[in-house]
Amino acid sequence: MNALLICPSDRLGVECLSQSQSLSVWPLLGTPLAAHWIEHLTGRGARRIKLITARRAEELRAVVGDGARWGVSVEVISESHELTPEEARAKHGPADEVFVAYSLPEAPDRPLFTSYARFFGALEHAFFSLAGRGRVGAREIQPGVWAGLRTQVGADVVFEAPCWLGEDVHVDRDVRLGPWSILEDRVWVGAGAEVSGSIIGADTSLGVATSLRHSIAFGDNLIDWKTGSVAKVADSFLLCDLRATPFRQRIRRIFARLAEAATPEPAAVMPAPIRVR
Secondary structure: OEEEEEEOOOOOOOHHHHHHOOHHHOEEOOEEHHHHHHHHHHHOOOOEEEEEEOOOHHHHHHHHOOOHHHOOEEEEEEOOOOOOHHHHHHHHOOOOEEEEOOOOOOOOOOOOOOOHHHHHHHHHHHHHHHHHHOOOOOEEEEOOEEEOOOOEEOOOOEEOOOEEEOOOOEEOOOOEEOOOEEEOOOOEEOOOOEEEOEEEOOOEEEOOOEEEEOEEEEOOEEEEOOOOEEEEOOOOOOEEEOOOOOHHHHHHHHHHHHHHOOOOOOOOOOOOOEEEO
16 A cells, blocks of 8 residues: 655644644654554555655654665655645555544544644543553553653652653652653653653653643643643753753752752742642
8 A cells, every 4th residue: 555644744723842843753652643653554554655744854754764664665755835635645646545644543533733732632542552552662560550661760659540651761769650641751750749641751851849730841841731821941950851951960950959959948930830849
């Protein structure tokens, strides 16, 4: 089967998500959206897949390559605007079928990118089918809680299922996770933190004794998916992008802030829903 897949790069309603990377490469339980679709189409018998995107084609190519890892031929095509299925077939056919990656394959009736609430809800709906399928090396460490390769969990961490921890995740001691906590790859969660009903994006650090609820947090971006409010967190002790802040520098900063905490000061006002207990 030859397939055409129309991939979104950005959408009104979830602008903050597309500021950092194309929507088609957003990781969803450790796997980029486009990769979820390639796996799905391969399972349906596709042998050649053309991915069509209007912008940021280089990000998509970096994620999917030539398709060799799935045993199929993958080609990424850049267009000046997002094509309709009819336009895609006319311009890039012949194709047996045309698909649009506006949702997860497992939840075609639940669009991902019409609002932050629907983004979280679609992932919540497909959680068990995605987590159960798992990645190489992922394991269920207790009922409803999955962890990836090289993930470290400190002492006295409390899980309330369902939870997903990606690869190379570090969860410090006395942390409470769940229900509905999703930590993507290379996330760092500081001691005493609490996370529920939230997604922490890849390469993001959540600070010591910080509470995160009904949120999508990545880098220094904080989204309340219930209300749609978006904030930038200026204090990297609370939330930061580990790619932008050298790890050793961040660790030194943490210890410096802990030393400062020994002297009582007025509590800072933080943008909801992130709080320091």
